[in-house]
Amino acid sequence: MVRTATVTGKLKQIRIFPQRLLLPETAEKLLNEIDSVKGVVRMLISGKNLPRKISCGPGTGKDVNHPDRIIIHVSGCAFELHVIVGEVLVEVDDESVVEELRKACERALPFPFELKRGYFIKTKATLTDYGKYGFKSKYDETINLEDERILGMVDPHAKLETDLCLIKPEEMSLSRTAEEPIQ
Amino acid sequence: MAYKPQYYPGNTSVAKNRRKHMSGDVEKLRDISDEDLTAILGHRAPGADYPSTHPPLAEMGEPDCPVREVVEPTPGAAAGDRMRYVQFSDSMYNAPSVPYWRSYHAAINYKGVDPGTLSGRQVNEMRERDLEAFSKDVCSSEMTDWGLSGMRGCTVHGHSLRLQEDGTMFDMLDRRRLEGGVMVMDKDQVGVPIDRKVNLGKPMSESEAAKRTTFYRVDNVSFRSDKEVVEHVQKVWELRTKYGFVPKA
Numbered sequence: 001m002v003r004t005a006t007v008t009g010k011l012k013q014i015r016i017f018p019q020r021l022l023l024p025e026t027a028e029k030l031l032n033e034i035d036s037v038k039g040v041v042r043m044l045i046s047g048k049n050l051p052r053k054i055s056c057g058p059g060t061g062k063d064v065n066h067p068d069r070i071i072i073h074v075s076g077c078a079f080e081l082h083v084i085v086g087e088v089l090v091e092v093d094d095e096s097v098v099e100e101l102r103k104a105c106e107r108a109l110p111f112p113f114e115l116k117r118g119y120f121i122k123t124k125a126t127l128t129d130y131g132k133y134g135f136k137s138k139y140d141e142t143i144n145l146e147d148e149r150i151l152g153m154v155d156p157h158a159k160l161e162t163d164l165c166l167i168k169p170e171e172m173s174l175s176r177t178a179e180e181p182i183q
Numbered sequence: 184m185a186y187k188p189q190y191y192p193g194n195t196s197v198a199k200n201r202r203k204h205m206s207g208d209v210e211k212l213r214d215i216s217d218e219d220l221t222a223i224l225g226h227r228a229p230g231a232d233y234p235s236t237h238p239p240l241a242e243m244g245e246p247d248c249p250v251r252e253v254v255e256p257t258p259g260a261a262a263g264d265r266m267r268y269v270q271f272s273d274s275m276y277n278a279p280s281v282p283y284w285r286s287y288h289a290a291i292n293y294k295g296v297d298p299g300t301l302s303g304r305q306v307n308e309m310r311e312r313d314l315e316a317f318s319k320d321v322c323s324s325e326m327t328d329w330g331l332s333g334m335r336g337c338t339v340h341g342h343s344l345r346l347q348e349d350g351t352m353f354d355m356l357d358r359r360r361l362e363g364g365v366m367v368m369d370k371d372q373v374g375v376p377i378d379r380k381v382n383l384g385k386p387m388s389e390s391e392a393a394k395r396t397t398f399y400r401v402d403n404v405s406f407r408s409d410k411e412v413v414e415h416v417q418k419v420w421e422l423r424t425k426y427g428f429v430p431k432a
Contacts (some may be wrong), residue, residue, distance in 0.1 A: 023348045048344065048353060057337030058225075059356075059375040065356045084353060086345065111348075 011041060012095060013121055016088040017114040022049060026108065027085040033104035035075045040099035041088055042149055044121055047086030047134055079165045089120045101105040122152025132156055193412040197383045202399045204284045207292035209324040220319050221379055225333060225371025226267045226311060233311050235263035243273035256296040259310020262336040269318045270372065271332055272305040274352040277396040277403060278331035279388075284397045288326065293317050301332035301344030304335065310368060322383075327399055329384025336372035351386060359383060 022030065027045070034040060052068040054062045056121055070127070071080050090101060125133075127145040129151060133144045145151070154163040190205040191198055203209055220399040224292040227234065237243065240261050245251055248391040273280050280288075284304035286298035289307050296317065299306040309317065320335070321327055330351040333341065349361045356374035360365050370376050387395065399406035408411060 012239065020348045021345050021353055028346060029279075048340065048355065050226045051355065054338070054374045057373040059371075062375055064356055064374065065339060067360070068357075078370075160225070 004102065012117060013119050014090045014092060014096065014101055015114070015116040015120050016090065016101075017116070018087070018109055019111045020114060022085040024068050024070050024081055024085075025129040026110070027081065028074065030085075030088065030108035031072075031074045034088065034090055034101065035101045037092075037097060037104050039100070041093065042091045042121075042153065044089040044153055045083065045085050045087070046089070047083035049083055050081065051121060069072055074165075075166055082163075091121060091141050091162040104150065125151055127157040189312075191412075192415045193409040195404045195409045195412075196394060197397055197399050198397060198409055198412055200279070201284055204280060204326060204397060205287045205291055207288060208234055209288075209326055211323055212325050213323050215319060215323050215383070217315070217319070219379065219381040220315060220322065222379055223324070223368050223378045223386050224269060224315065224318060225313075225336070225369050225373055225377070226265075230249060233262065233264050235267050237263040238259055239263050257313045258308060258316075259313035260295055261314065262310075264311040264313070265310055267311045267314050268306055268308045268336070269321075269334060270304055270336050270339065271321070271327070272304045272335045272352070273340060274331040274346065275303075275343055275398060276331060276346050276352075277392040277400065278352070279328050279392065279395045280326045280332065281397045285321070285326070288321075289317065301334075304339040328387040328392055329359060329368075329383040330361065331392055334368075334372045338374065350389070359395070361386065374427065394419070 016034075018031075030046070031043065034043060050066045051064055052069070054060055068084055069081055071078050092098065092101065098115070102115055105115065125145075125148070129143060135141045136144045142162060143151075150160070150164065154160060191201045191420070193199075193201075198201065216419065217432070221227060221229040240256055240263070260428070270369055271282075272286060273282065273285075282300045282302070285305040285307075286300045289296045290297040293309070295309050295313055297308040298306070307314070307317065318334075328385070331346075333339075333354055334351060335341075335354070335356075339354050340355050344353050349352055351361050351366070358370040358372070358374055359368035368383055369383045393403045396403065399409075411432070
């Protein structure tokens, strides 16, 4: 049985790298456009942290209140941006989706962007993941996750509840589910 | 004939700007009031007295020293002010100043300053009232474009990042931002909110920034396009390398 999310199938990963760091409105538009493309399995957004509080210096502990740290809606799912979006990693079913993805980005982004194919999201459980999730049982030493696509979507030290967003949990299946994590 | 310092070689706009920064012959672009500047520096409340670390030099009774007689103390040192700092971060996307050139500017043109140069930020330490005078010059001149530069005492991140959509450098602590076409700052340099919104003026347009920058960039003025600079840098490196072997001849 195949237990890893992507390495064995024909799934492709695409890295969308805009020329500028995105405002929340543009990020929301881009993510919704990507989500509307058929064949998108999961998305990962990353960028520079927007901290809630100052973590160093004489102002330590004071609120930052960054205007870009707001709640955005993607496919009817609301979540708070913790980063200024700098890149979006998208996993798609097959090569034919890539062109649709490019068109979606062109619709959403008012400036140039790079689109690269490759493997950007972790596909196999590492020691840290085993430390976090453990084995399935005493006799089954596979990682204790129902859906291994969660691997690589959030930092091993982050909490899934706050950083991972399942957009269509009612349709969740191993073959077609869109997930929207925030790092 | 009076000696005229040459400062830096080259004929490109970047080389000329570097010479301008080093000579201190920079254009004033905006006005920032003393109170606003004191507020964003964050070392003392605007209007408050300068705290001191020692009595004024005139009252201290200095020892008999020929050097002290020759070197006139700066106003801050004479008054016994505290040592304070100001730190700047400049975007590599054509910000007007490079950390090295901020340091050259400070060391050549000001007394009693300790400039610290790092890859993406530059810090200056000096007596408090000297610091305010220095900061005012730097902040109101063409050396600082508030869209592409920032006064950042901590969390300086932004120098090597892509610009934000609005064309300004990312600021994790949101100290200054673009509002209604002008840059405003409502926190001091370490991110502590202040009681006012300081208007820092319009950010430079892309073409203006490209014209005033001291950054060599392939998409603007490339380093290799300035043969005189390349020759000078190669000469310095050659001499440094030879000196490393301590040639006897």
